[in-house]
Amino acid sequence: MRTLTRSLLLAAAASISLSAGPITYTTPNLDTTAVGAVKTVSFNGANYLNKGLVGVGTFSSSAIDGLGDTLGSFSSFKVDVSSWRKNADGSYAGTLYTLPDRGYNVSGLIDYAARIQKFDLAFTPDYTTNNVLQNQVTLTFKSTIKVTDFDGAATTAVNPTATTLGSLSNVPVANGKLTIDGEGLAIRADGSFYISDEYGASILNVSKSGKLLGVITPVQALIPQFSNSAYTGFTTDSAAVATGVQTGGRRDNQGMEAVDITPDGKYLVAMLQSATRQDTPSNSDFNRAYTRLFVYDITKSGTPSSPIGHYLVELPTLSSKGVGAAANKTAAQSEIVALSSNTFMVLTRDGNGNGSGNAAYASGSSAVGYADNPMVFKSVALVSTANATNLAGTVYETGYTTTVTGTGPTLAPVAGIVAATTTDFVNLLNVNQLARFGLNLNTVGASGVATAALASRTITAASTNSLSEKWEALSVVSCLDTANPNDYFLLVGNDNDFITPTGTMIGTTYNALSSVTSKEVVESPNRILVYRVTLPGYVDPGLVVSARNRAPAVASKSLRSAQLMGTNFGSILKGRLTGSMRLAAPKVAADFDWQTAEQTSELCASGMPQTHGNKGGLRWWFDGSIRNISEDAGVLTPALDSRSNAGAVGLEWEVGTGFVFGLGIGMQDGKSEGSDGSNIGYTGRSVTSYLIGRGDVFFGSFTVTAGTQDFDTIQSAGAYGSTPSGATEGQSLSAEFVLGATVAEVGGWAVIPTVGLSRTSARVDGYTEAGIGGVTYPTQRLSTNTASAAVELAKAFEITNGTYTPFVRVGYDHDFGGKDQTSNVSVSTNGGTVGVAMTLPNADRDYAVGTLGMRWKLGELNAEASYEYRSGDNGYSENRFNLSLSSSF
Incomplete structure (x- = not known):
């Protein structure tokens, strides 16, 4: 580990390319901030603080959920802020809702019903600089919520073959069922959920019990467009999505990846994993850098028909080998947290790490620990659309007009379009902080270690303590620290892709581990990293x-x-x-x-x-x-x-x-x-x-x-x-x-x-409450x-x-003659006063x-x-x- 760490740190010295195109990382983007140190990032006139990794927890990869399948981990998760409590001993507790994606493919795409998992979460932060175990976060599985359609029928995860179901249109459907590859999760104040779907680039609103309440269907620019009339809808068939065949719309397996609600509860934000096909010149992975972010007003309808905001967001590009070559990949985004209606945290990452199957040894890659595919980029960025061009209602939304020009290092928005601004904030690849909790960045498999030994090179194989490939979940909860009211815990969760040696999926058992040379996969626990951060101006959603x-x-x-x-x-x-x-x-x-x-x-x-x-x-x-x-x-x-x-x-x-x-x-x-x-x-x-x-x-x-x-x-x-x-x-x-x-x-x-x-x-008469999150009430009449x-x-x-x-x-x-009354109150938060509409039910x-x-x-x-x-x-x-x-x- 020591040899690998030293090599990676040296490689990080010249990792960033600041050309006219997207920011590019050609060598591993490592953070060397010391344990216990604070890293400050200035963004939009405010200082955001990363106070470091303060807790880690794991949950068994072989656990079974309430429907009898391997539980899987976190394509997305959210802490229910109404449940969050700080205990007298300084520990915390709350309810965590998690979203798995489309199950383990035991025989291709399967009839896996979408679901939400419910956990009790306990957390005791560790603010020391000592080496400790990964036991600060404890999860206790409670139940599974099955997602169903309007009629109570289960969904599926097989390849979509149709686009209508009952009164719904422009939704992915197969065998008379909604097809869902759930990737994003948000919780409304009323306890209902939003789920963003990767198949359809759609957003589902479901009740507490999982029943469908409504669907936000994709704008025209996201609906797949094909040059071959034989293909329609949201199919992911390899022939349909081939270069030159699919010419527009969301990219297959790169649909609506993330969703969240602004702290004031008024807006829903959602984001594609990477660029649309019309915004990806030559369909090259390194040209997928300009993705789309959407903002919906949900004050009047939980499922509005069109967005009020539509923006380009630039994603980093990277060289997956990490040896300084030109970029060949885009660091696709996997999750979003709305800090306001125009400021966000976005999790972007490469595809390297345990579970990727890229575990080869590279004899000429000493700078990156002899790993053929080292971890290059996994980070949470700050994003602002404050000065970005709003594309809502334009030809870029109503059709397939491209928003970009150029290619590779010259890729940029077309004239007249300004993309959102981004700044790196929390870098998951901090080897010092990870090591304190026994974690590492090893990616080479056992066969590569053996090959290295023949050349008298000592490297360490990837293990269950190596970071997994996919990190796809974010959630923010208050530290409830009166001395530091702007401090929050940022929870980051992995998606282990159901990798376990003892899995079961729709009645079929499986072993997802691999010992194939250069493609080794070891067991990948469900894991949560917890960072303490300072978010100036962020309105605590728990108060709202x-x-x-x-x-x-x-x-x-x-x-x-x-x-x-x-x-x-x-x-x-x-x-x-x-x-x-x-x-x-x-x-x-x-x-x-x-x-x-x-x-x-x-x-x-x-x-x-x-x-x-x-x-x-x-x-x-x-x-x-x-x-x-x-x-x-x-x-x-x-x-x-x-x-x-x-x-x-x-x-x-x-x-x-x-x-x-x-x-x-x-x-x-x-x-x-x-x-x-x-x-x-x-x-x-x-x-x-x-x-x-x-x-x-x-x-x-x-x-x-x-x-x-x-x-x-x-x-x-x-x-x-x-x-x-x-x-x-x-x-x-x-x-x-x-x-x-x-x-x-x-x-x-x-x-x-x-x-x-x-x-x-x-x-x-009107009055104002004293205390945390005090509400100001106007005069009320009945x-x-x-x-x-x-x-x-x-x-x-x-x-x-x-x-x-x-x-x-x-x-x-x-009693008669009464009616519902609408009124507005305001709540005092550390981020300022927030207006909240309320309805008094008919008395x-x-x-x-x-x-x-x-x-x-x-x-x-x-x-x-x-x-x-x-x-x-x-x-x-x-x-x-x-x-x-x-x-x-």
Whole structure:
């Protein structure tokens, strides 16, 4: 290893060619930055820091996934930022979703169903300079998500032979199935995924369970064009893709390689692995340097029909032998991370390393450790489209007009087109940092080592600790370091191509290792490298995702709390006033003599004397309640448990024959707790006025309640386990009209139906949360209309000096007239303030209500105690205990 390293370092001295064409690496591009040192890269006026490799982890190459196949590794992966946590001991944990490509080709292209693998990830960074094991990253396999089409049918990985499936067109299809070679993975805030497909240069949006939601089909410039009419669609047949036959569109096996979502969640970015065929003069590998990057606006549709941004990105070219010869290859890109809508990290690499089958010994290549195909280039670059030419909607997108001119060292964009700017950032070929974790850059096979020994040359063979050929996965997560808020972990994963000695694929076992002379392949573990980097101005997507998911729930809970406080006293009064009003109604409405229209206020329902009192005049009253409300979890909202206490006192007096007017003041407090740790604590004050009317047949009331609320604590379940909190105030205004009558008597039990109509308006003032990722909420408003109907059965029994009256009431409440509300909040991040659109779902509900209670009358004192149960949509349930007292002075 020492001999190889010294030779490679010497070779790196003159490796870069800065001609007018693409940057070219003719010898290995090695990074000699020392372990523990920081490397600074200036890009677009900011300094990006590479603080080095701080962790490595492996996962068995022979592991089996949830569908019974060899699990394979990482064509792409993403950490679910909503799951990312920093533990008290300085370690980290989260959920990692990984994407394998099209399976191991046990018999050519196979019927391998696309899938997403789910892992628990644990990570303990190592910031020392000591030599350590590769155990900082631990993966625990959890499950497999099978990708299916709209009808739930599995996909395949065989060669596409058609381009339509149901309502979809310009998609790769074979044997009635979508054909997918998955290469890129992104996670939306709602938990759904985007998968970029190499076959079709298309992008699939699939649900959490893997079911297809929609497809972004390729623009015309990416759809394969053939000079021979015998070929169409997305075939990868060797005759179809031969030079001179395929003349345009995405290159076979070089389709949509990477996909990501910008941190603000507004844009989807995707990138071809290398240049289109029309942009590859003479179809030469070294002329594939100008690839395409696309930007889609996903704020209105998850699968927009066309991009809003379309740019050229220059890729490096290289000499695969690493001995200074002219470039013969392009370092194709394999993954992208969107730092913003115009700044990206892009992983580009050569095709050398374990798994490539290029393990030959070269006696004349001493400068590169006698390797015929040494590792030359594997790096993460910074890319900016800020000053690049946007090709969206131009002939370069709608047709096959080439964007380049020249060839080899003179290859360049045509006049009028400016490509994106790029700068090398994190070089994976840092021999010092790799060696600390026991990794190396050896590529020569065992046969080459033996041949070298005959010439008295000592070299080391490639092993499981040699870097693999393909590195294709990137993901960024926050270090959650308050002292360095712009620091992130950059995870880089390999694609081991299912190389294992004990593999199984769609029921067939295989051994992917090779001992063929000069083509040796050794076992290639699934491996993750973790770098610590500083990304100035990068908006932490974890904060944005958290805000996007929790803001609607927090706003809805606050508004609902204000609304419930606004209606609390009204609903207590409704029960008491209904009892008071109806007991002064005629015996039975149907028996009323409409012709004589006698005044019969003293003729109460059988066995039910008046409860309003005999003396008349001024009366006092008290109403109180204890409520407990629970709601099931929604798609983005936690399960809720709310408790509140309320009490009100007031006066009422007669204002005319059959009419009573009342006033009251109330106080209440409560707390709403979410299953995710969020909670709202509040107190409220209210003023209530009402008018009771008693006619010869009907009785009714009209109540108006105005309230103010203090939200002393609004604590949400924020990003990374944090609990941002705020405080604000609210107001509510409610009005309700109730009409009822005693319509029948059954066995001495009076039957009293009532109907009601109410409207409640609630407002919660704007406020800003304090804490990590604090959200600024604007003033929110909610108006609700409710129609209600109920039937009560009641019977009075005589006791000394009064009566007691048991009653039972059942009813139905229907909210109506509501609608979804859209609003915007902003979240504070280390990269600045980011606006986030949110939708508050329609708050309307239907409720079934049941009440059991007892009323007492002892002289002028009236009392009522009741238990009420209310059940509504979305798992809403309410238990309520009410107590009312009233008497004359």
